[in-house]
Amino acid sequence: MIDFVALLLINTMAGYVLLAWYVYAGIDDPDQRKWAPGFVVAGLVALLFGGYLALTWPLPGSYNSAYGEMSVLFGVLLLSAGVVMARGGSLLTLAVYGFFAGLVAVELGIRFVVLGLSQSPLLTGLGFVVSGMGGMLAAPGLFWFKKSRVLRVLVAILLLGAACTWAVVGYGAYWMHMKAFMDLGVHGLPSPK
DSSP, rough: OOOOHHHHHHHHHHHHHHHHHHHIIIITSSGGGHHHHHHHHHHHHHHHHHHHHHHOSSSSSSIIIIIIHHHHHHHHHHHHHHHHHTTTTTHHHHHHHHHHHHHHHHHHHHHHHHHSSSHHHHHHHHHHHHHHHHHHHHHHHIIIIITTTHHHHHHHHHHHHHHHHHHHHHHHHHHHHHHHHHHHHTSSSSSOO
């Protein structure tokens, strides 16, 4: 089994940290181009590896859809935002797209909790729900709340909450995977007894 969900989770965490920082300090920045590289890198990783999961289904059942497809949506948004920032364009249509991608993330989060999916359904579900709320707030945050420092700080805190949730899940997955791979003898050495 090929499992790089931990990579996607840490990449998602980094993407949400970038988004939070952008909402807090970058929306009004006259030089939008300096924000582009981080968004492009996080978007590219999410799109490529999420796309692989969505197309090949190497994970058990619905995890391919949840992690792969959501990573593709997140990746397309981040990558496109980076390109738009580099070219000095408007993020309006991406923010609208983010609303609908966010709606799906909220739905998945609820399903993770209700169906008891993953090692920690409540934490993973919370990650999807908070991430989805961030996507749903992209358009209002970018255009209506842009002038309100208080609302921007609140949205940035929400995005950091998503990042923290994915950090806990992602770093936990790396910790767990190292032991599981060692137990399977996939580290290149005989499994210790």
